[in-house]
Amino acid sequence: MWAEAQMLARFAAGLKPFLAETLTPEQARLMLAEAKANRTQAFLEILRRSVFGFPDKPYAWLFSRAGIGAAEAGHMVREHGIEGALQRWMDQGVYLTLDEFKGRVPIRRFGAELPVQASDFDNPLLKRDFEAATSGSSGVRRRLAIDLDLLRFETALHLLFFRTAVPEGSPIALWRPVPPGTAGIKRALCHLRAGQRLDRWFTMEPFSPFRPATKAWAITMTALASSRLAGKPVPIPQTVMLDEAARVARWAASQIERGATPYLDTTASAGVRVVRAALDGRLNLRGAFFRTGSEPLTPARAALFAEAGCRVHNHYAISETGPVGIACCDAASVDEVHLIDAKVAAICRTGLPLVNAPAGVAPIFLTTLLTSTPKLLINVETGDYAQWSERDCACPFGELGFRTRLRSIRSYEKLSSGGTHFTPQALLSILEEILPARFGGDPTDYQLVEDEIGGLPAVWLRIHPRLGALNEQAVTSTVIEALSSSSEAARMMASLWKQGGVLRVERQPPLATATGKILALHQARRSQPRLDP
Numbered sequence: 001m002w003a004e005a006q007m008l009a010r011f012a013a014g015l016k017p018f019l020a021e022t023l024t025p026e027q028a029r030l031m032l033a034e035a036k037a038n039r040t041q042a043f044l045e046i047l048r049r050s051v052f053g054f055p056d057k058p059y060a061w062l063f064s065r066a067g068i069g070a071a072e073a074g075h076m077v078r079e080h081g082i083e084g085a086l087q088r089w090m091d092q093g094v095y096l097t098l099d100e101f102k103g104r105v106p107i108r109r110f111g112a113e114l115p116v117q118a119s120d121f122d123n124p125l126l127k128r129d130f131e132a133a134t135s136g137s138s139g140v141r142r143r144l145a146i147d148l149d150l151l152r153f154e155t156a157l158h159l160l161f162f163r164t165a166v167p168e169g170s171p172i173a174l175w176r177p178v179p180p181g182t183a184g185i186k187r188a189l190c191h192l193r194a195g196q197r198l199d200r201w202f203t204m205e206p207f208s209p210f211r212p213a214t215k216a217w218a219i220t221m222t223a224l225a226s227s228r229l230a231g232k233p234v235p236i237p238q239t240v241m242l243d244e245a246a247r248v249a250r251w252a253a254s255q256i257e258r259g260a261t262p263y264l265d266t267t268a269s270a271g272v273r274v275v276r277a278a279l280d281g282r283l284n285l286r287g288a289f290f291r292t293g294s295e296p297l298t299p300a301r302a303a304l305f306a307e308a309g310c311r312v313h314n315h316y317a318i319s320e321t322g323p324v325g326i327a328c329c330d331a332a333s334v335d336e337v338h339l340i341d342a343k344v345a346a347i348c349r350t351g352l353p354l355v356n357a358p359a360g361v362a363p364i365f366l367t368t369l370l371t372s373t374p375k376l377l378i379n380v381e382t383g384d385y386a387q388w389s390e391r392d393c394a395c396p397f398g399e400l401g402f403r404t405r406l407r408s409i410r411s412y413e414k415l416s417s418g419g420t421h422f423t424p425q426a427l428l429s430i431l432e433e434i435l436p437a438r439f440g441g442d443p444t445d446y447q448l449v450e451d452e453i454g455g456l457p458a459v460w461l462r463i464h465p466r467l468g469a470l471n472e473q474a475v476t477s478t479v480i481e482a483l484s485s486s487s488e489a490a491r492m493m494a495s496l497w498k499q500g501g502v503l504r505v506e507r508q509p510p511l512a513t514a515t516g517k518i519l520a521l522h523q524a525r526r527s528q529p530r531l532d533p
Contacts, residue, residue, distance in 0.1 A: 019230035028156035035342035066092040095379035150372035175266035177205035179216035245273035269518035300432035302334040320375035338402040447510035
């Protein structure tokens with residue numbers, strides 16, 4: 001209790017100078033340019049202070065077991081560059097699998113074992129201005145400490161993107177949860193620091209300023225009070241559940257009616273719900289801008305935005321670091337982002353022991369370069385993969401030299417059941433293209449839920465009841481046939497699903513995470529095994 005009171009006091013005290021300043025585009029460009037120019041020195045400082053300065057922590061253990069001391073590590077960075085050193089350290093076992101980083105399993109290297117927990121990778125240099133939680137994509141929400149210095153950096157990213165995406169002064173709304181989720185509160189504060197007024201904050205996490213619902217309620221209330229004292233008020237969050245997307249659509253349509261360009265920040269699947277509600281209600285969203293994230297912007301989803309005449313761009317972020325890639329407004333594909341290599345170093349690598357990625361998939365490994373990120377990452381598996389490219393462009397991030405591009409970013413972490421391991425590309429194609437084309441609906445009407453029944457694996461195909469009566473046997477047969485068509489190995493795995501009765505239909509709306517994401521594959525977390533109905 002005392003620690004939480006101290007945290008709130010730090011948060012309130014930190015918000016005063018944070019909101020008193022207004023970041024300009026020129027300052028934002030300078031901040032990013034300096035961070036990019038000084039990335040090597042910043043990383044050497046992290047190694048000195050955060051890694052070798054804490055000899056009892058897991059990273060120091062990894063370097064010690066690999067026979068790499070502080071002086072040698074610094075020499076390798078200076079001689080080979082950050083990415084070159086990271087590749088060499090990987091060869092020597094200095095990396096973390098996703099399960100190790102999450103504290104699910106001990107670190108096993110060099111014939112030794114080190115028990116770990118997720119908090120072992122907390123950034124030891126962080127001020128911890130406030131604590132929030134991860135999105136719960138894996139079914140478990142974990143606490144994260146947030147530093148306002150990190151939000152200063154992220155404000156620079158969001159400001160330059162916003163100024164490129166829409167006219168200055170465009171009305172802004174969020175459809176993001178209140179804390180303990182991080183995205184809503186962080187985005188609100190970034191917009192205010194950039195001198196942008198928020199028109200609405202819709203939240204799919206119930207909120208009332210008069211009734212505390214969670215411990216994190218005080219964080220929201222502190223932000224509401226402090227922002228008003230600073231003359232930059234955060235709107236009081238309005239509860240809008242996922243099935244009430246029409247309310248958000250009506251807000252956007254009202255802005256268009258008065259000649260403005262609405263800017264809505266939300267998840268990709270929640271954005272689809274808004275667009276669908278507008279199409280169903282014959283609301284005009286032509287010209288609206290959606291800044292989405294938290295999940296992939298697939299071609300099928302992008303097509304729905306285009307049908308409604310909306311523009312959409314999708315950032316790439318992970319809970320432990322915040323934004324990793326910022327959408328390019330001069331993109332060559334619908335989901336192309338600039339890798340922000342002033343904040344993180346990223347490499348892709350196959351063939352590492354204990355990394356459980358599908359064959360042929362090169363996971364993204366991240367390393368943090370800022371002392372203000374919630375977690376300290378050095379060669380950490382993300383569970384994601386992407387297509388990489390290098391090119392110049394005329395957008396602000398291209399002009400600053402962020403040439404590395406990522407696109408078709410997908411997750412492979414949870415796509416296994418019944419002894420099978422399907423690629424996310426195969427599942428996304430089925431859920432977002434094949435099934436809607438044959439049985440109706442759109443990408444948010446179908447979802448696979450990995451589960452357990454009486455100790456046996458089960459995958460539920462959730463189909464939204466709004467689609468009406470369907471031949472469930474025809475649906476499951478379509479899924480099995482589509483899975484079988486990609487390769488001989490896939491045919492064998494689909495056969496296992498068919499033989500074991502793994503795939504079952506459930507006429508329920510797709511499940512959403514606490515932050516409003518509708519994942520293509522949702523992993524059920526139950527205290528008791530599910531019984532066959």
